Amino acid sequence: xNEQARSISMLDRVxxxxxxxxxxxxxxxxxEADFLFLLHETGLNKxxxxxxxxxxxxxxxxxxxxxxxxxxxxxxLKLTRAGRKAFDQYRKMVHxxxxx
Amino acid sequence: MADQINxxxxxxxxxxxxxxxxxxxxxxxxxxxxxxxxxxxxAPSSSAWRCNTTFFVSAVALAVxxxxxxxxxxxxxxxxxxxxxxxxxxxITIRISIAGLTAVAVAIAAVFLLxxxxxxxxxxxxxxxASAGWGLFYAFTTRMDSVWRWVVxxxxxxxxxxxxxxxxxxxxxxxxxxxxQGLIFAISGLIALALYLRQHPVxxxxxx
Numbered sequence: 001x002n003e004q005a006r007s008i009s010m011l012d013r014v015x016x017x018x019x020x021x022x023x024x025x026x027x028x029x030x031x032e033a034d035f036l037f038l039l040h041e042t043g044l045n046k047x048x049x050x051x052x053x054x055x056x057x058x059x060x061x062x063x064x065x066x067x068x069x070x071x072x073x074x075x076x077l078k079l080t081r082a083g084r085k086a087f088d089q090y091r092k093m094v095h096x097x098x099x100x
Numbered sequence: 101m102a103d104q105i106n107x108x109x110x111x112x113x114x115x116x117x118x119x120x121x122x123x124x125x126x127x128x129x130x131x132x133x134x135x136x137x138x139x140x141x142x143a144p145s146s147s148a149w150r151c152n153t154t155f156f157v158s159a160v161a162l163a164v165x166x167x168x169x170x171x172x173x174x175x176x177x178x179x180x181x182x183x184x185x186x187x188x189x190x191x192i193t194i195r196i197s198i199a200g201l202t203a204v205a206v207a208i209a210a211v212f213l214l215x216x217x218x219x220x221x222x223x224x225x226x227x228x229x230a231s232a233g234w235g236l237f238y239a240f241t242t243r244m245d246s247v248w249r250w251v252v253x254x255x256x257x258x259x260x261x262x263x264x265x266x267x268x269x270x271x272x273x274x275x276x277x278x279x280x281q282g283l284i285f286a287i288s289g290l291i292a293l294a295l296y297l298r299q300h301p302v303x304x305x306x307x308x
Binding site for chain 1: 112115
């Protein structure tokens with residue numbers, strides 16, 4: 001197996017899925033966001049976004065908090081330290097794979 | 101692929117001005133500060149507006165109103181429609197503060213220049229340079245993705261320097277173009293806000 005193929009095979013499968021990659025990348029540049037923001041910016045539907053978030057939470061990459069803004073329920077999403085580290089590692093591997 | 105990832109990472113920063121409120125507030129602040137400067141320089145010597153303390157207190161009050169008003173409108177308009185974002189290490193607050201402080205600093209510099217009229221270049225050149233600076237700022241901070249934005253940019257480059265050629269007193273000729281610059285920014289913000297409100301009605305079930 002050549003170096004490029006090895007780099008690609010070592011990519012984090014949780015983050016590598018396009019929908020989850022979008023979510024993690026957007027959350028990486030900010031402190032936190034709500035569900036509505038991700039729904040609007042990713043263009044995913046509610047069900048797909050929820051299932052991706054559940055998968056990311058299960059992997060320990062995203063922290064989900066239920067809160068209220070006035071009387072309106074709000075789901076706040078935040079990248080955990082592990083999620084941030086995994087995303088940084090993922091970006092590094094992608095750059096390496098592309099550079100070779 | 102790396103470019104695509106970078107685009108995703110930068111998307112929340114672009115989201116900050118999705119509603120045009122940034123431009124609107126900056127434009128209003130700028131126009132008000134310049135108007136305050138004009139008032140400070142043209143009011144009768146017995147007027148309170150002539151007093152330096154009044155000027156500084158008013159300028160600071162405007163900057164504070166700008167910061168709090170901006171946040172309040174964001175909560176009321178943007179978050180229920182397209183979602184809430186909290187930025188890391190207050191990057192946006194820092195940007196807004198820098199813009200506000202720059203505006204206050206320029207207003208103070210304008211007062212100084214008005215008091216020492218002999219030491220600066222002719223108005224037309226000065227305004228053309230200032231407009232070029234603001235044009236760059238506008239093009240850099242907004243997404244130039246529609247025709248009306250280019251029209252605003254053109255207005256920003258052409259109108260303020262042209263106004264200096266109109267027959268009016270030196271004080272008016274020094275400050276009116278700056279007031280117009282602020283108003284052009286504010287109009288741009290209003291257009292962006294109107295388009296945003298039309299494209300993004302409040303979801304019926306509210307945020308989730």
